[in-house]
Amino acid sequence: MAEPVSKNHIVSALVENKPGVLNRVASLFRRRNFNINSLTVGRTHRPHISRMTITVDATRQDARRIQANLYKLINVIRVEVVSNEPHVSRDLALIKVRSDDADSRNQLTELCERFPARIVDIGPKVAIVEITAQEDLVQAFINAVEPIGIVEMVRTGVVAMGRGVRILDTDYEPAVPQPSGSIQHVY
Amino acid sequence: MILTGAEIMLECLLREGVDIMFGYPGGAILPFYDAMSKYPQIKHVLVRHEQGACHMADGYARATGKVGVAVATSGPGATNLVTGIATAMMDSSPIVCITGQVPRSVIGSDAFQETDVTGITLPITKHNYLVSDISELAYVMREAFYIARSGRPGPVLIDVPKDVQNQKTEFVYPEGPIRLPGYVPPSSGVENDIQAAVELINQAERPIILAGAGIGKSGASEALRALAEKAQIPVALTLLGKGGMSENHPLTLGMMGMHGEAAVNYAIQEADLLIALGMRFDDRVTGNLKTYAPKAKKIHVDIDPSEINKNVRVNVGIAGDVKTVIEQLLPGVKENSHPAWLNTIRDWQEDSDERDIINRDTGGRLLAAQVIHDLWQITGGNAITATDVGQHQMLEAQYYPHLRPQTLITSGGLGTMGFGLPAAIGAKFGRPNEEVWAIAGDGGFQMTMCELATAAQEGLDINIAVVNNGFLGMVRQWQELFHESRYNSTPMFNPDFVRLAEAFGIPARRVTKREEVADAVNFARSIQGPALIEFVVEKEDMVYPMVPAGGDLHAMIRRPKPNEE
Numbered sequence: 001m002a003e004p005v006s007k008n009h010i011v012s013a014l015v016e017n018k019p020g021v022l023n024r025v026a027s028l029f030r031r032r033n034f035n036i037n038s039l040t041v042g043r044t045h046r047p048h049i050s051r052m053t054i055t056v057d058a059t060r061q062d063a064r065r066i067q068a069n070l071y072k073l074i075n076v077i078r079v080e081v082v083s084n085e086p087h088v089s090r091d092l093a094l095i096k097v098r099s100d101d102a103d104s105r106n107q108l109t110e111l112c113e114r115f116p117a118r119i120v121d122i123g124p125k126v127a128i129v130e131i132t133a134q135e136d137l138v139q140a141f142i143n144a145v146e147p148i149g150i151v152e153m154v155r156t157g158v159v160a161m162g163r164g165v166r167i168l169d170t171d172y173e174p175a176v177p178q179p180s181g182s183i184q185h186v187y
Numbered sequence: 188m189i190l191t192g193a194e195i196m197l198e199c200l201l202r203e204g205v206d207i208m209f210g211y212p213g214g215a216i217l218p219f220y221d222a223m224s225k226y227p228q229i230k231h232v233l234v235r236h237e238q239g240a241c242h243m244a245d246g247y248a249r250a251t252g253k254v255g256v257a258v259a260t261s262g263p264g265a266t267n268l269v270t271g272i273a274t275a276m277m278d279s280s281p282i283v284c285i286t287g288q289v290p291r292s293v294i295g296s297d298a299f300q301e302t303d304v305t306g307i308t309l310p311i312t313k314h315n316y317l318v319s320d321i322s323e324l325a326y327v328m329r330e331a332f333y334i335a336r337s338g339r340p341g342p343v344l345i346d347v348p349k350d351v352q353n354q355k356t357e358f359v360y361p362e363g364p365i366r367l368p369g370y371v372p373p374s375s376g377v378e379n380d381i382q383a384a385v386e387l388i389n390q391a392e393r394p395i396i397l398a399g400a401g402i403g404k405s406g407a408s409e410a411l412r413a414l415a416e417k418a419q420i421p422v423a424l425t426l427l428g429k430g431g432m433s434e435n436h437p438l439t440l441g442m443m444g445m446h447g448e449a450a451v452n453y454a455i456q457e458a459d460l461l462i463a464l465g466m467r468f469d470d471r472v473t474g475n476l477k478t479y480a481p482k483a484k485k486i487h488v489d490i491d492p493s494e495i496n497k498n499v500r501v502n503v504g505i506a507g508d509v510k511t512v513i514e515q516l517l518p519g520v521k522e523n524s525h526p527a528w529l530n531t532i533r534d535w536q537e538d539s540d541e542r543d544i545i546n547r548d549t550g551g552r553l554l555a556a557q558v559i560h561d562l563w564q565i566t567g568g569n570a571i572t573a574t575d576v577g578q579h580q581m582l583e584a585q586y587y588p589h590l591r592p593q594t595l596i597t598s599g600g601l602g603t604m605g606f607g608l609p610a611a612i613g614a615k616f617g618r619p620n621e622e623v624w625a626i627a628g629d630g631g632f633q634m635t636m637c638e639l640a641t642a643a644q645e646g647l648d649i650n651i652a653v654v655n656n657g658f659l660g661m662v663r664q665w666q667e668l669f670h671e672s673r674y675n676s677t678p679m680f681n682p683d684f685v686r687l688a689e690a691f692g693i694p695a696r697r698v699t700k701r702e703e704v705a706d707a708v709n710f711a712r713s714i715q716g717p718a719l720i721e722f723v724v725e726k727e728d729m730v731y732p733m734v735p736a737g738g739d740l741h742a743m744i745r746r747p748k749p750n751e752e
Contacts, residue, residue, distance in 0.1 A: 016369065019317070024309060031310050061496065068493035074314045074334060077369040172368040 008037065009063040010083040010160045013052045014170055016075040017043065024073050025052060034058065034066055038091075038157030049077070049170060053159045055135075060084075077170050082160045089160035091135040093142065094120075098149035099127040107148050115141045126151060190358040192321045192351045193222035196285065199328035200229060202360060205256050207616055208285075209234055209243040213260025215300060216287030218352035232616065232645060235637035237264050239609040241271020242635070244282040246573055246613030248275075249596045250621075252404070254335050255282040255613060261289055262300030265346070266307065270603060272342045273311040277600025278427060279400060281340035283331050284308075288317065290350040305346050313341030321354040326361055333365050338372025339491040340404060372490060376505040376512045383503045384462075384486045385519035388418060391460035391484075393528045396422045397443065397472075400599070401465015401490065402431030403592030407510035411464065412436065414513050418523040421532055423451045425466045427599040430589030435568070440532065441588075444472040445734045446581040449542075449743055450535035452734070455480050456741040457531070463487045465509040468498040469600065474740040488512045542731075542746045545586065553701050555579055555654045555724045559586040561704045562624065562652065565712075570594070570622040573611035575631030576602045578660035581730045583626055594621075605634030608651060612642055615649045622650070622712065629655040629681050639691045642717040650711040651693075651719040653684050656726050664729055668744070688719040695719040 015021045022041055029036050037055040044051050058066065063081045070079045082089075099105050099122060108127060112118055117131035131141050135158050142153070162168065190198065196219060200208070207230045212220045223231055234240040237259040244255030259268050265286040275282045289298040305317045314334050316327045324347070331343040376384075388394060402411055408431055415422050415438045422432045423443040432439045441448040443455060455461065461483045466472070468487075473479045476498060485501040487494070488509050495504035505512050540546060545560050559582045562570075568588055573596040574580040580597055589595050596614055598606040611625035632653050642649055663677040688695035694714050698707045698721065711718035732743035 019319075020305065020309070023306070027310050065493060065497065068495075071369075072491070072493055074367060074370045170368060172366075 006057050006059050006062075008083070009056050009058050009081055010087070010089060010158060011054045011056065011063065011066055011070070012080050012082045012160060012168055013054070013070055013076050014044070014078040014168060015050050015052060016077065016172075017048050017050045018075055021050070021075045022052075024075065025054070025070070028069055028073065029054070029056075029066075032065075032069055034062065038155075040157040040159055046170070046172075048173065053157070055158050077172055078168055080162070080168050082162055085166065086163040087160050088163060089134055089158050090132055091138045091158045092130065092132045092156040093138050094154050095129050095131070095142065095145055095150055096126050096152035097129060097145055098125070098151060099123070100125045104148050108145070111141070111144055115144070117141055188358050189355050191218065191222065192324055192347065192354045193218040194225065195321070195324050195356075195358050196328060196347065196352070197222055197226040197229065198358060198360070199325055200256065201226065203254065203328075203332045205229055205254070207232065207247070208256040208258050209240040209247075209613065210258025211237050211240060211260070211264060213264045213287065213300070215261035215289055215349045216258060216264070216285075216352075218349060219258070219285070219287065219347070231258075232641065234609070235640050236635065237267035238271050238605070239612075239635055239638045239641065241268045241282065241284065242274065242603075242606050242609035243613030243616070244284070245271060245275045245280045246596050246610030247617040248280050248282050248613075249610070250571055250593055250614035251617035252593065253281075253617070254332055255280075257282060257284045258286075259284070260287045260300065261304070262302045264300075265302055265304040269307065269311070272308055272344065274598050274601045274603040274606060275342040276311045276313070278598065279340050279404065280342070281335040282342045283335050284342060284344040286344065286346045287352070288346045288348040291319070291348045292350070294348065304344065308344050311342070312344050315344040315346070317346045318348070318351050321351055321356045324351065325358070329361060330365060330367065334367070334370065338370070373492065373506040374508050374511055376488070376507040376515055380503055380505045381512070381515045382519070384505060385516055387460055387484055387486055387503060388420075388462065388516070389519075389521045389523070392525065393458045394418070394420045394460040394462060394525070395454050395458040396420050397425065397455070397461055397463045397466050398422050398428040398431045399425040399464065399466025400427035400431075401509040402428055405465065405490070405508050405510040407465070407513055408432060408592050410510050410513040410517070414517060414520065417517065418520050419525050419529065420462065421454065421529065423447070423455065425469070425472055425599070426584055426597060428466060429584060429595045430592045433590045434588030435590060442584045444469075445474070445736070446585065446730050446732065448536075448585070449539050449732045449745060450532055452732075452740045452743060453535045454532050455483075458483045461485045463489075463501075464513065465489060467494045470498070470737070473498065474734045474738050478739045480740075542748055544746065547749060551700070553699060553704075553722065553724050554728055555656065555722070556582050556586055557701055558652065558654055558704060558722045558724060559583050559626070562626075562708055563587040565705055565708045566622060566624070570624050571596065571611075571614050571618060572624045572626055573597065573607045573614055575607035575627040576604045577628050577631060577662075578656070578664065578728070578730050579626055579628045579654040581661070604631035607631060608635050608642075609638045611649050611651070612638060612647060615647055625649060625651045627651070627653055628660060629653060629657065629679055629684075630659045633681075636687070639688065639693060639717070639719075643691045643693055646716045648715055649717050651717065653719065653721045654724055655681060655684065655721055656724050656728065657681065658726060660728070661730070663727070667727070667729070668733075669735070684719065684721040693717045693719055695721065697721045697723060699723045
């Protein structure tokens with residue numbers, strides 16, 4: 001039997017917007033020895049539901065195990081290995097680059113024409129470029145910018161969505177009335 | 188009706204059918220304890236250490252199938268529960284732990300006796316809650332019991348800040364179905380999978396059923412027996428599966444795995460089909476996965492989908508309640524007999540009998556195996572036994588065949604020493620009309636022996652067997668086999684267990700000879716209230732057979748035959 005191939009999988013999960021959910025998911029990955037490459041979380045159009053996108057290096061078999069284990073968490077409502085089917089994925093990076101001479105500014109402008117990137121802030125010493133693209137293209141851009149001189153960088157991690165009419169959604173409304181005046185918990 | 192948070196908690200417990208709690212009071216849980224005087228229907232058992240409360244709730248749950256309840260205060264009270272919670276988690280035992288927490292206004296300030304117990308217990312609970320407002324309380328209580336007992340059962344912890352216990356609100360019990368969209372335990376198997384499994388069963392020539400804890404938990408004993416009898420399939424048991432099929436049934440083979448019967452392990456390695464029912468292919472069951480059951484196709488039925496294909500890759504995986512799934516399989520399974528296969532297994536069993544220490548003259552030495560064997564004979568195999576962990580535990584599994592499910596209460600997954608005595612106390616409260624024996628080694632017994640006081644205070648009619656070999660016996664066995672008999676930190680200085688018990692007002696006897704065993708056991712049985720027997724047994728005894736950790740299941744270290752010694 002051939003060794004199972006490990007590759008990057010994208011797992012999307014709809015979770016209840018409750019305190020501690022991020023902790024539960026992170027704890028699960030650590031406990032089961034799954035390696036997270038990136039994890040993002042944000043609200044959805046439904047007030048009580050957040051969506052997590054987790055990328056992991058895993059075999060197809062492991063990706064299924066991750067799915068089954070995520071389903072064991074009470075606050076996790078739906079899970080899909082998005083990367084098993086056609087999908088759109090995006091990563092966003094903000095990169096602060098040296099721009100203290102004409103040469104660096106020219107190089108930067110040129111790169112922003114070749115990549116889906118743009119300069120969002122520029123001053124006498126540094127500029128901030130933003131790129132939103134597939135993860136590998138973001139990485140290629142970072143490599144291209146590197147020689148100019150990166151001084152600071154932040155990435156959001158991958159978000160993804162299945163193509164077409166495959167929809168990851170829920171019509172869940174919580175049973176417990178939200179206590180009046182209490183603070184809505186964000187992660 | 189305007190009630191306090193504490194009163195709402197007790198109202199909810201009543202509605203869950205709770206009539207007993209095991210706990211220990213303290214500052215942050217005091218409002219809850221204060222409210223107890225208004226709810227005399229719920230008995231509270233004062234333990235001597237919160238770990239004991241958790242094990243008692245666990246023992247109660249395992250003996251009755253109902254949810255056990257443990258109560259502790261914040262900080263050290265809550266952290267003392269941790270071993271008990273992890274024990275319940277590993278063995279899928281339904282318990283609800285209620286802990287007090289410091290008031291909300293000081294959470295996060297490192298207040299006196301504050302600890303983040305929901306954080307600490309997150310990976311060892313099925314779910315847990317920090318109640319942030321009284322309006323959630325009734326919902327949380329209800330969800331907690333539902334989650335604990337349904338699907339694959341497990342421990343749920345509810346952390347309630349002291350000021351929430353004191354808050355007041357109009358109490359309306361939330362009726363109607365519980366809505367947990369992220370929690371849908373499977374019930375029946377998918378029809379295609381059922382058909383595929385039936386085909387494998389009907390084609391198999393050397394099938395074997397591996398029955399685990401799921402049989403007892405889902406009440407599948409009858410269905411299992413029907414399946415085994417219809418197709419004449421032998422049944423091997425996991426440690427926690429013991430009693431799932433009556434062990435005096437001719438098709439029941441006994442325990443599998445590291446200290447399983449040799450015949451059972453050989454059968455698994457030679458089988459052409461494993462039918463795994465409510466078990467999880469623990470490493471103590473499989474040994475080396477690469478050489479495990481190499482000739483067998485595999486069917487795996489478990490209520491937890493994440494167990495399927497976790498350790499062992501299977502041909503047919505069915506996520507569902509094991510009783511429901513067996514009943515789905517039954518109509519399609521053809522009557523069969525497998526005479527050659529059953530004969531092969533019988534030959535292996537005869538070889539095992541020949542090696543068995545119980546069939547030999549041991550020249551006056553008292554062996555732990557004999558103690559368990561005699562205890563089994565005298566109690567007719569009908570007692571509920573709660574064991575600790577180690578040699579005596581494995582010997583219990585080998586020499587105490589159980590006739591009914593939920594009568595062996597033992598920490599299988601976590602292997603928690605100190606479990607036996609408190610678990611026996613919980614079991615006796617749950618099944619007051621049953622004979623209950625705590626069986627512990629001298630090592631584990633000393634971890635939770637403070638609960639002797641609990642048993643004495645309650646006048647609880649349990650029997651306690653301390654099997655004393657003056658060693659941490661199983662660790663010593665590993666040292667002898669794998670570390671050239673360097674007995675580092677395994678010899679024990681022990682108290683005088685008889686005088687110790689008597690100090691608690693508990694009648695006790697010491698046994699040093701085989702011929703004294705029956706008398707002492709009957710003495711303990713005749714006492715109304717707790718009684719303790721210390722059995723002073725052979726110091727350097729071994730549990731055979733043994734599959735070394737990670738070794739091949741068929742490559743057991745076995746007791747030599749009498750003529751080979």
